[in-house]
Amino acid sequence: MKILAACPDCIQEASKDGKQPKFNPIAGELDDNGMIHVSCDRGHSGVVLYNARRYEVLVRSAARAALDGYTNEVVAVMSSALERIYEFYIRVSSRAKGIPEETVEAAWKNVAAQSERQFGAFQFLYMLDQSRPFKLEPRITETRNKVVHRGKIVREAEALEFAENVYGVIQHLQTELQSKFPQFVAEEVEREMKVQQSQVPEGVNHIKLSTTTVNVDKSKNEVTGVVTKFIEHVACHTSDARARFSCIASKIRPSRPLLRDGGFAQALVECLLWIDKGNSRGGWIVY
Numbered sequence: 118m119k120i121l122a123a124c125p126d127c128i129q130e131a132s133k134d135g136k137q138p139k140f141n142p143i144a145g146e147l148d149d150n151g152m153i154h155v156s157c158d159r160g161h162s163g164v165v166l167y168n169a170r171r172y173e174v175l176v177r178s179a180a181r182a183a184l185d186g187y188t189n190e191v192v193a194v195m196s197s198a199l200e201r202i203y204e205f206y207i208r209v210s211s212r213a214k215g216i217p218e219e220t221v222e223a224a225w226k227n228v229a230a231q232s233e234r235q236f237g238a239f240q241f242l243y244m245l246d247q248s249r250p251f252k253l254e255p256r257i258t259e260t261r262n263k264v265v266h267r268g269k270i271v272r273e274a275e276a277l278e279f280a281e282n283v284y285g286v287i288q289h290l291q292t293e294l295q296s297k298f299p300q301f302v303a304e305e306v307e308r309e310m311k312v313q314q315s316q317v318p319e320g321v322n323h324i325k326l327s328t329t330t331v332n333v334d335k336s337k338n339e340v341t342g343v344v345t346k347f348i349e350h351v352a353c354h355t356s357d358a359r360a361r362f363s364c365i366a367s368k369i370r371p372s373r374p375l376l377r378d379g380g381f382a383q384a385l386v387e388c389l390l391w392i393d394k395g396n397s398r399g400g401w402i403v404y
């Protein structure tokens with residue numbers, strides 16, 4: 118999957134005099150370990166560690182599929198995103214109960230190949246945490262099964278409705294985790310990033326990249342909050358948004374220092390991408 122990132126070598130070079138480097142976006146390829154492989158036009162090859170949960174990556178992938186009209190892919194990929202937020206919930210909830218990582222890993226191996234088992238594990242952890250059963254709209258499962266198992270060609274309206282419903286569930290679970298277990302969410306994210314970091318080949322320059330998709334009030338040019346709809350993720354990938362990126366990126370500086378603890382490994386690149394959605398709210402992608 119292609120993701121916009123930056124060249125770690127160019128950032129390091131540009132920062133030699135202690136100044137904040139410009140964010141020069143280039144497309145890289147995201148691999149299964151959360152690493153974006155970039156090659157810039159100056160001949161550098163580097164690695165960008167993508168600080169995003171797997172379900173977030175999948176939502177972005179589904180948004181691009183929706184933009185390109187691949188409705189069945191929207192349903193299939195959003196179904197995967199739903200399964201991955203269940204996994205994230207299981208891992209955070211287990212951590213909150215003091216279960217050692219090795220034990221969770223060993224237990225996960227028994228359910229890793231079967232999503233129904235994972236859903237069962239999630240159901241009961243959710244019930245223990247929230248004192249009520251987790252309810253999933255039957256329509257979500259019905260549409261998923263029709264598309265994934267029977268190859269039904271789904272119409273756009275149904276695919277988008279499915280994606281909005283699933284995105285609503287993802288946001289609901291994110292909110293519940295964040296309000297109940299903020300410390301353990303942070304620890305789980307840190308664990309994921311450590312695993313990613315350990316896989317960077319020796320001597321290869323790397324930086325970290327975080328992205329958030331947010332809305333702006335265009336009249337005030339202010340960020341008003343993170344997006345809450347799947348369709349807003351879709352809007353951020355329009356060709357208009359992409360075309361604007363290059364001119365916008367050069368005017369924006371990272372809002373947080375790139376040079377933390379004197380090292381580039383901890384660098385966080387941020388940038389804003391403005392998109393135009395006609396008369397509705399504009400959107401920004403914060404890098």
Ligand SMILES: [Zn+2]
Nearest residue numbers: 124127157161
């Ligand atoms: Zn470079």
